[in-house]
Amino acid sequence: MAKRNLYLETKPVDEAAALYLAALQRVINIQYETIPVAKSLNRVTRHAVHAKYCSPLFNASAMDGIAVISERTKNVSETDPVLLKEETDYVVVDTGDPIHPPYDAVIMAEDLVETEEGVLIIASAAPWQHVRPIGEDIVAGEMILPSSHKIRPIDVGVLLSAGITEVEVVKRPEAAIFPTGTEIIEPEQEPEDGSIIESNSRMFENMVVEAGGIAHRFPPIIDDYEKIKTSIAEAVETFDMVIVNAGSSAGTEDYTVHVLRELGEVLVHGVAIKPGKPVILAIVKGKPVIGLPGYPVSAYIGFENFVEPVLSLMCQTPAKRRETVTAYVSKRLVSSLKHKEYVRVKVGKVGDKMVAAPLARGAGAAMSLVRADGFCVIEQNSEGVEAGQPVQVELYREKSQVENTVVIIGSHDLILDVAADMMPDRHKGMFVSSTHVGSMGGLMALKRKEAHLAPIHLLDEETGEYNISYMKRLFGSGKMALIKGVGRTQGILVKKGNPLGIQDIRDLARLECRYVNRQRGAGTRVLFDYKLKQLDIDPERINGYDREAATHMAVAAAVGSDGADAGMGILSAAKAMDLDFIPVGPEEYDFAIPQEYLELPHIQAFLDILGSDEFHQRLDELGGYTYERAGEVELV
Numbered sequence: 001m002a003k004r005n006l007y008l009e010t011k012p013v014d015e016a017a018a019l020y021l022a023a024l025q026r027v028i029n030i031q032y033e034t035i036p037v038a039k040s041l042n043r044v045t046r047h048a049v050h051a052k053y054c055s056p057l058f059n060a061s062a063m064d065g066i067a068v069i070s071e072r073t074k075n076v077s078e079t080d081p082v083l084l085k086e087e088t089d090y091v092v093v094d095t096g097d098p099i100h101p102p103y104d105a106v107i108m109a110e111d112l113v114e115t116e117e118g119v120l121i122i123a124s125a126a127p128w129q130h131v132r133p134i135g136e137d138i139v140a141g142e143m144i145l146p147s148s149h150k151i152r153p154i155d156v157g158v159l160l161s162a163g164i165t166e167v168e169v170v171k172r173p174e175a176a177i178f179p180t181g182t183e184i185i186e187p188e189q190e191p192e193d194g195s196i197i198e199s200n201s202r203m204f205e206n207m208v209v210e211a212g213g214i215a216h217r218f219p220p221i222i223d224d225y226e227k228i229k230t231s232i233a234e235a236v237e238t239f240d241m242v243i244v245n246a247g248s249s250a251g252t253e254d255y256t257v258h259v260l261r262e263l264g265e266v267l268v269h270g271v272a273i274k275p276g277k278p279v280i281l282a283i284v285k286g287k288p289v290i291g292l293p294g295y296p297v298s299a300y301i302g303f304e305n306f307v308e309p310v311l312s313l314m315c316q317t318p319a320k321r322r323e324t325v326t327a328y329v330s331k332r333l334v335s336s337l338k339h340k341e342y343v344r345v346k347v348g349k350v351g352d353k354m355v356a357a358p359l360a361r362g363a364g365a366a367m368s369l370v371r372a373d374g375f376c377v378i379e380q381n382s383e384g385v386e387a388g389q390p391v392q393v394e395l396y397r398e399k400s401q402v403e404n405t406v407v408i409i410g411s412h413d414l415i416l417d418v419a420a421d422m423m424p425d426r427h428k429g430m431f432v433s434s435t436h437v438g439s440m441g442g443l444m445a446l447k448r449k450e451a452h453l454a455p456i457h458l459l460d461e462e463t464g465e466y467n468i469s470y471m472k473r474l475f476g477s478g479k480m481a482l483i484k485g486v487g488r489t490q491g492i493l494v495k496k497g498n499p500l501g502i503q504d505i506r507d508l509a510r511l512e513c514r515y516v517n518r519q520r521g522a523g524t525r526v527l528f529d530y531k532l533k534q535l536d537i538d539p540e541r542i543n544g545y546d547r548e549a550a551t552h553m554a555v556a557a558a559v560g561s562d563g564a565d566a567g568m569g570i571l572s573a574a575k576a577m578d579l580d581f582i583p584v585g586p587e588e589y590d591f592a593i594p595q596e597y598l599e600l601p602h603i604q605a606f607l608d609i610l611g612s613d614e615f616h617q618r619l620d621e622l623g624g625y626t627y628e629r630a631g632e633v634e635l636v
Contacts, residue, residue, distance in 0.1 A: 052163030246294030296366035327354035348407030410442020410454035440521030457523035487626035515544035571624025
C-alpha cells in the first residue's frame with residue numbers, strides 16, 4: 001500500500017511565516033543590477049541617489065515677458081510710468097529662457113503696454129521677480145532618493161532632471177512555477193472524464209509579477225517522483241525561488257514533501273490555516289521552495305501568507321497592507337479551534353454600518369475569490385462569530401467603492417449580474433453587490449438592516465398574489481416600498497430532448513426521476529411546495545426533494561450534468577445551460593426596500609438601470625422576462 005504524508009503537527013500561520021523568513025534571511029543573497037532610470041518604475045534603490053546637476057541649470061524666467069534691470073524700475077508707478085527700450089533696458093524672454101546679467105527680474109507680458117518706441121511699464125519690478133534661480137528645485141550633490149526606496153513616476157522625472165540616467169536597484173527575483181498532477185490539463189486541451197483544467201499556475205504567475213518578481217511558468221508535471229525531483233533540482237540552479245503547486249497534501253501520490261526532504265530542508269509541512277493547511281516551506285541550496293495546495297482558494301491564501309512575504313524580502317519592499325474596516329457579519333460563522341480561517345465576504349455600507357455577507361467557504365470555490373470584497377479572519381482558538389457581531393475585514397476593494405455599493409441580499413436571478421455589469425459604466429463610482437440566500441432570507445436581512453434591497457418572488461397561497469403580503473406581515477405598513485422588477489416564467493428544467501418525457505410536476509414523483517430542489521425560503525421552493533399541495537403530492541415521493549441548490553444556475557448545472565434529471569427554475573437559466581424547459585407558470589420578481597433608502601444616490605442609480613432601454617434589451621437577449629413596470633415604486 002502506498003504511503004501517505006501524515007501531518008505530525010500544524011504550525012500557527014504567523015509562527016510558520018516567521019520561522020521561514022528568519023531562516024531565509026540567513027541564506028538569501030539579495031542581488032542588484034544597474035538599469036536605465038527610464039525603465040526603473042517600481043524598482044527599489046540600493047543606495048541613496050544624489051543629483052549630478054542643479055535644476056534649473058541656470059537662472060531661468062518663470063514667465064513669458066521681458067527681462068529687466070530691477071534698479072531701473074525702482075520708482076515706477078501708475079502715475080509715473082516709464083518707457084523701456086529693447087536691448088537697452090530689456091530683452092524679450094519666454095518661460096524657461098536663461099536670465100543673464102545685468103538683467104535680474106522679469107515683468108509678465110500681461111503687465112506691459114506696447115508702443116512704437118518700446119514698452120510702457122506702470123509698476124516697479126522687485127529683484128529676482130519671476131526668476132527661478134539656479135538650483136531652486138535641485139542642487140547638485142543633494143540626495144534625491146534614499147536607499148530602499150520604491151521608485152514612483154515622479155521620481156523618474158526628478159532623477160532625469162538631475163542628470164541621473166542610470167540607477168542601481170534590487171534585482172527582481174525570478175520564480176519558477178511548476179503545476180503538478182496527472183489529472184491536470186492545459187486550458188486549451190479538450191477535457192475528458194476526470195480532467196482538471198490547470199489555472200492556479202497562471203494565477204501565481206500574475207501574483208509574482210504584482211509582487212515585483214519575474215515569473216517562469218512551466219508545463220504540468222505528472223505525479224512522478226523522479227520527474228518532480230529533476231524539475232525542482234534544475235530550477236534551483238537557475239531561479240531564485242521555486243513554487244510547486246499541488247502534491248503537497250496527504251495523498252499517496254503527493255510526492256512534493258518527500259522530494260524536498262531529499263533535496264534540501266523542509267522547515268514546515270502543514271499550517272493551521274483554513275483553507276490551505278497542506279503548505280510546504282522548504283529551502284534547497286539556499287533558495288526558497290514553497291509547496292502550495294491544489295484547491296484554488298487554498299492556493300491563493302497560501303500564496304498571500306507565505307510566498308508574498310518571501311518576495312517582499314527578496315525585492316526589499318514592505319509587506320503589502322490593505323485597508324481594514326470593522327463590519328458586522330450577516331450570519332453566524334462557526335470555525336474550528338485548530339485553524340486560523342479566512343472567510344471570503346461581500347461588504348457594503350447599509351445605514352451607518354458596514355455589513356459583511358459571507359460567501360462560499362469551500363477550498364475549491366474560486367468564484368468566491370472573484371466575488372469577494374475582502375477577507376474576514378477568524379483567529380485560531382476561536383469557535384467562530386455570531387450573526388451581528390463586529391469583525392475586522394481586510395478589503396480587496398477601495399473603501400469608497402464599498403460605501404457606494406447597492407447591497408442586495410435575497411433571491412437569485414441572472415438580471416442581478418446584468419445590473420452589476422451596467423452600474424459602473426452607467427453611473428461612475430457606483431456598484432451592485434448581490435448575495436443569494438432566497439427570498440425569505442433576503443427579507444430577514446432587511447429586517448436586520450444588513451441590505452438595501454431584497455429580491456423576492458413569494459407567492460401567497462391564499463390570494464395567489466406575490467410579495468406584498470409577506471412584506472406587510474414582517475414589517476407592517478408605512479415603512480417599506482416595493483420596486484417592481486420583472487415578470488418571469490418558472491418551470492421545470494430537464495435535459496436536452498427531455499429523455500424522461502416529463503410533462504408536468506406530477507411526473508417528478510416518478511421514482512426514476514432525480515430532482516434537485518431549491519433551499520428553504522427560496523421563492524422557487526415556495527412555489528414548488530404550493531404546486532405539490534395543489535396536486536396532493538407528498539414531498540417524500542420526490543426523489544431529491546431534500547437535495548438543495550442555492551441558485552437557478554446551480555440547478556441548471558446539476559440538470560445539465562449527470563447530477564439530476566429535473567429541477568425547478570427560470571427560463572433564462574435553462575437557455576444559459578442549453579436545457580429544455582417545461583413552463584409551470586408566471587411570477588413576479590420584485591425588490592423589497594425600506595423607504596428610508598429610496599433617495600440614496602446608488603438606489604436611484606439602480607432604479608435608472610431597471611427602467612433603461614439597454615437593460616430591457618439585455619433581458620430580451622436572456623429570454624423569458626417581461627419588464628413593463630420595471631423600476632416603478634409602490635409604497636407598502
